[in-house]
Amino acid sequence: DPDPAVGNASVEPPGSMPPPEQGCAWSPQAEGSQEPLRLPTFSPAAQARVAITFALFALSAGCNLAVLRAAGGRRGGQRSHIRLLLLHLAAADLLVTVAVMPLDAVWNITLQWRAGDLACRLLMYLRLLAMYASAFVTVVISLDRQAAILRPLAIARARRRNRIMLYVAWVLSAGLSMPQLFLFRTVTLRPPHNFTQCTTRGSFPQPWHETLYNMLGFTCLFLLPLLIMVCCYARILLEISRRMGSSLFSSRDVSLRCSRNNIPRARLRMLKMSLVIVSSFILCWTPYYLLGLWYWFCPRAMEKRVSPALTHILFIFGLFNACLDPITYGLFTIPFRRGGGCP
Numbered sequence: 490d491p492d493p494a495v496g497n498a499s500v501e502p503p504g505s506m507p508p509p510e511q512g513c514a515w516s517p518q519a520e521g522s523q524e525p526l527r528l529p530t531f532s533p534a535a536q537a538r539v540a541i542t543f544a545l546f547a548l549s550a551g552c553n554l555a556v557l558r559a560a561g562g563r564r565g566g567q568r569s570h571i572r573l574l575l576l577h578l579a580a581a582d583l584l585v586t587v588a589v590m591p592l593d594a595v596w597n598i599t600l601q602w603r604a605g606d607l608a609c610r611l612l613m614y615l616r617l618l619a620m621y622a623s624a625f626v627t628v629v630i631s632l633d634r635q636a637a638i639l640r641p642l643a644i645a646r647a648r649r650r651n652r653i654m655l656y657v658a659w660v661l662s663a664g665l666s667m668p669q670l671f672l673f674r675t676v677t678l679r680p681p682h683n684f685t686q687c688t689t690r691g692s693f694p695q696p697w698h699e700t701l702y703n704m705l706g707f708t709c710l711f712l713l714p715l716l717i718m719v720c721c722y723a724r725i726l727l728e729i730s731r732r733m734g735s736s737l738f739s740s741r742d743v744s745l746r747c748s749r750n751n752i753p754r755a756r757l758r759m760l761k762m763s764l765v766i767v768s769s770f771i772l773c774w775t776p777y778y779l780l781g782l783w784y785w786f787c788p789r790a791m792e793k794r795v796s797p798a799l800t801h802i803l804f805i806f807g808l809f810n811a812c813l814d815p816i817t818y819g820l821f822t823i824p825f826r827r828g829g830g831c832p
Contacts, residue, residue, distance in 0.1 A: 529600045534798040539594045541805050545812060546590040552815035553583040560818075570648040571759055574630050575818055577655050578766070581622035582811040588615040590808060602687040606675045609687035614669040617706075621662035623811070624714045627770050629654045631721040634763045637756060638725045665709055668702070703785050711778045718767045725760065762821035766814055773810035777803040 556579040560572045592612055596602070602609055633651055672692040678684040693699040780803055783791045 531598065531600060532797065534796075534801050535597045538801040538805060539597050542590050542594040542597075542808065545805070545808055546586055546594070549582065549586040549590070549808075549812045549815075552812060552819075553579045553586060556815040556818050557583070559822075570633070570651050573648065573651055573655070574626070574633060577658075578623075578626045578630065578814055579818075581619065581626045582814050584615075584619040585623050585808070585811045588612070588619045590811075592616065593804075593808075601685050602675055603685070604687075609675050610670045610673050613673040613687065614666050617666040617669050618662050621665055621710060622659060624710055624770070625658035625662055626655065627767060628714045628717050629658050630763045631718045631767055634760050635721040635725055638760065639728050641756075665706075672702075700785055703781075707778060707781065711774060715771060715775075718771070722764060722767065758821060762817060765817045765821075769810055769813040769817065773813070774807045777807045 557576060560575045560579065604612070629651065632654060633647065636647065636650070672689045673687055674689075674692070675685055676688050676690050677686075689699070693702070780791070780795065780800065783795075
């Protein structure tokens with residue numbers, strides 16, 4: 490099961506439980522339990538998930554490669570630091586596309602793990618790294634837009650500041666994903682099942698250790714980035730309201746910064762684009778992570794009340810975020826290039 494929380498769940502179909510970034514978890518029935526062992530099946534819902542995931546893979550790979558080519562092929566310009574952010578976002582989304590989507594689809598088809606222990610550890614590490622990178626780069630974009638609006642005169646230092654923040658984002662992503670290399674392993678059920686799975690079963694001495702690890706991952710991967718992004722855009726909106734109230738966006742103020750009176754429009758266009766990117770991240774992943782919280786604390790209740798088809802839908806909806814980012818970039822930058830702007 491590629492998606493469940495890192496813990497001792499029953500043997501459900503691959504990808505049926507959240508969250509997506511921490512791999513699959515399953516276990517045979519508890520010792521002494523009379524509950525029959527449930528092996529995964531390639532259900533119609535899983536088949537639909539596989540087909541949609543492969544379609545998303547093709548769409549996301551094509552769109553993000555196009556962004557890498559478009560944003561990486563142009564040099565210089567006053568907004569080059571923004572293109573740097575978009576390049577890293579496209580790279581992070583492409584990593585999600587390559588490390589998460591095909592693995593999820595193939596795992597749902599094979600039902601069990603067939604790639605060996607080393608691949609189990611490495612691929613679970615790459616999956617989580619990709620998810621962290623996508624979230625953290627989105628946070629960097631929010632921090633950059635906050636600085637652009639609250640401290641517009643410091644724009645000359647933006648490129649160096651962004652490079653530092655991006656470096657920290659990738660290093661944190663790699664570091665926070667490291668436990669996956671040690672927690673995941675291949676476990677094989679004895680005959681008559683002969684069923685092998687990549688799981689964390691047996692890695693946590695106590696159940697609460699597993700819950701703590703899940704909650705730390707949830708906090709670093711979703712909750713903390715969400716709080717930072719909300720704070721950034723709340724401060725931006727307050728600053729814009731204050732400036733409008735004090736007439737700082739008057740024509741005289743604008744003319745001091747651009748003789749053709751369109752630097753504020755360009756800056757606000759980039760602000761709108763980043764706001765759409767952040768909003769799509771929040772809208773796409775919030776339902777899935779809320780389901781993950783429910784699963785971590787009340788797995789039995791969630792399994793009884795939530796159909797596997799719904800978890801498939803929410804996971805695919807989360808993956809769709811990797812497609813929305815490059816589409817947003819295209820929608821906001823193509824009209825801008827046609828309309829021109831301050832050099």
